[in-house]
Amino acid sequence: MPLKNRDDIRNVAIVAHVDHGKTTLVDAMLWQAGAFTGHDAESHTVERVMDSGDLEREKGITILAKNTAVHYNGPAAQELGIDGGVTINIIDTPGHADFGGEVERGLSMVDGVVLLVDASEGPLPQTRFVLRKALAARMPVILCINKVDRPDSRIEAVTEEVYELFMDLLDDADQNSAALEFPIVYASAKSGRASLTRPSDGEQPDSRDLEPLFRTILDTIPAPTYDPEVPLQAHVTNLDSSLFLGRLALCRIRSGTINKGQQVAWCRSDGSMQKVKITELLLTEALERVPATSAGPGDIIAIAGIPEITIGETLADVDDPRPLPLITVDEPAISMTIGTNTSPLAGRVKGSKVTARLVKDRLDKELIGNVSLRVLPTERPDAWEVQGRGELALAILVEQMRREGFELTVGKPQVVTKEIDGKIHEPVERLTIDAPEEHLGAITQVLAARKGRMEQMSNHGTGWIRMDFIVPARGLIGFRTEFMTETRGTGIANHVFEGYSPWFGEIRTRQTGSLVSDRTGVATTYAMFNLQERGSMFLEPTTEVYEGMIVGENSRADDMDVNITKERKLTNVRSAGADVLERLIPARNLSLEQSLEFCREDECVEVTPEAVRIRKVVLDHNLRARSAARAKNRD
The missing domain is CATH 3.30.70.240 (Alpha-Beta Plaits)
Known part of the structure; x- marks a missing residue:
């Protein structure tokens, strides 16, 4: 039997390098499709609605792939004769390479991509990554040159660079030149305007809205196809949670229909099958998930009722289960050791989570929704090796755990070799x-x-x-x-x-040493003033320190043990520190990412809800000296 189409649906992913305007474009599409009403629509107070996480808003990046639905009923839909309009399911994917697993999951849900490229910066490394994935999946591509109104835009040159990138990747993918016949849309996502006619550099598109982009999506991205003879197949591509419904599985229905209350076959990743009931079925409308009674091929749905379901598994027909292939992602490249906090200041913060069991449970929970992460045991029962795509992805995990109240010891990032x-x-x-x-x-x-x-x-x-x-x-x-x-x-x-x-051989990345506290106490202004000629400080006066804690960066290559708690001898002539406080150089307050970058092999980062400290793995100075002597003798 020939395949059938769902003409009322388009599933598309917005992909690009970081900060090229993906989330801003999705926002503009939602606005023009009437997703916002009332005060928000009048005042336009909602910005970057797709970046809902605190860290995403703080860092200005997308971390998790998210889906939304735009109901389009404009001229292009009417010309195609689609009564009631078209539902465009949009996947907003991360632009940072460290979150490539999210990109791959997003591509598994769609039938085509909109490749967004900055009109000034042109294609960058992540553009190559996402385009390579799309071409490997043989998906149609719409090129959208964004930010054409930038004063430094160079639209024609950037377009040529994209063609060169296609040529380079098509050689790798062994595809023909038909993939080069992609449509080009020129847009200013911030202004909510797009055009099929190339504007001059620095000028706005000639259209007043995004209608040319909507039309191009309907013309280029194919409608979902399905075989009416094939029973239910719904692929789990992401996970979410609800306070009322518990775990939600986000699925793309490949064939068949699914109904609320229906019994389905849960095809698990280990090859086993289990009969389960769909207790709740939700469809996406704009930014909300609304209850539905049924859904069909091409729909992107959320279902509740299966607490242990994971990404890559399949929901199938009970009488004729046909599991789909599991989702695979690229291998992790960076690892770091994450364990319980072993410093003398551990457990000082009220309500903090300090036990190994709590840390391991949290890491196991992260594995459920993060397909690009791996957690391996180490020689220590209170520490685990966590592998991911890059430093940023692992630092985001540590930062999320810190904000949840965990105290951790995090080792220097290492590469995963094979x-x-x-x-x-x-x-x-x-x-x-x-x-x-x-x-x-x-x-x-x-x-x-x-x-x-x-x-x-x-x-x-x-x-x-x-x-x-x-x-x-x-x-x-x-x-x-x-x-x-x-x-x-x-x-x-x-x-x-x-x-x-x-293997490239030995690499010496940091040319400076560390200033290491040789005792426990409180940092004093007097001691820091005398030490600042030796290097830069990482903390403020009156900060509590302990032996083995790194308090600054030495200007020379070697580590130096220092007494940062030394106090000035008081006399009845002058007060302690009054004349040096004004001349104290401000401390360098390192972020979590900067602290991880600063670490050497014998150093680690102590992470608590209130502070991030760098320390030696071995705190005792004598033990470190003996270990160094043994290593020198072996050499």
Whole structure:
């Protein structure tokens, strides 16, 4: 029997590099489709509604893939003769390479993609990553050149760069030139305008709304197809939770229909099957999930009633179960050890979670919804090796746990190696840097020390240059801080996983040592004033410290044990610290990501709900000295 179409549905993912405007574009589509009513619609007070998490709003990035539904009933739908309009299910995916697992899950739910590219920056590493995934799945692509109204936009040049990227990736995917015949939409997501006619650089699209984009989606993205003879198949692609319904499984229905209260076959990841009941069925309308009685092929639904269901599993017909393939993602490239807090200050915060059981339960919970994460045991019963795509993804997990009240000890990020043909291989990243021309020498020198190899360099004639490097992932640990220092905060660096290469050899990433407290006490202004010539401080006066805690960065390569609790001898002539307080250099307050970058192999980060501290793994100075002596003798 021939396949049938659901003409009233389109499933599309918005994919792009970080900060190219995905979430802003989805917001504009929701506004123009009438998703907001009342005060919000009049005042336009809602911004970046898809970035609902606290960390997403603080960092200005999308971390979790989310879906929304736009009900479009404009001229394009009427011309196609679709009564009642079209439901466009939109997946807003992350743009950062560390959250690539979310991108892959999003692509498994859709039939095509809108590739968003900044009209000034052009295609960047994550653009290559998401486009490669879309072409491998043989999905139709709509190119949307966004931010065409930027003063520094270069629309024609960016379009040519995208064509070159397609040519490069099509060679890898062994596809024909038909994939190059993609439509191009020129847009300003912030203004809510799009056009099929290329505007001049820096000018707005000639259309007053996003109607050209909606029309292109309906013309280019195919409607979901299904075989009416095939029974129910619903693929679980994501998980969510509800205070009232418990765990929700987000599914894309491939064939058949599903009804509220229906008995279905739950095809589990271990190969077993179990009969379960759908207690609640929800469909997405704009930003809300609304109850429904049934759903059919192509619908993206949320179901409740199966507390232990996980991503990649299938809901099928009880009498004729046909499980779908499990979702696979790329291998993790970075790992770090996460364990209980073992510092002398552990458990000081009221209500904090400090036991190994609580930490392990939280990590196991994270595994349920994060397909790109792995948790492995270590030699210690209170610590685990957590593997992920990159430093940012792991740092986000630690930050979320910190905000939930956990106290942790987090080790220095390491790369995940694999053995190929008897040789150790390590993950390699493609690094793209945009920076002012005067910093070219400093950047190449920094990356040469980190085993980076320049592949391409281009000059856009604006005083800025773009450089492409192939760098071992190990060499990028701690790179961002040094890079921002060398470029005085002006440089932009982005990277994406490229593959595995033979071990590059030893890399010395940090040229400075640490200032380590040699005793427990309270940091004094007098001691810090005398030490600031030796390096920069990480804490303020009156901060409680302990032996082995890192209180600053030494200007020399070696570590130095210091007494930061030393007090001035008081006399009846002058008060303690009054004359030095004004001359004390402000401390460098490191964020969690910066603290992880700063760590060396013998250091770790203590994370509590109230503070982030860097410390030595072995706190006792004598034990560290003996360990160093033994290591030297072995060499």
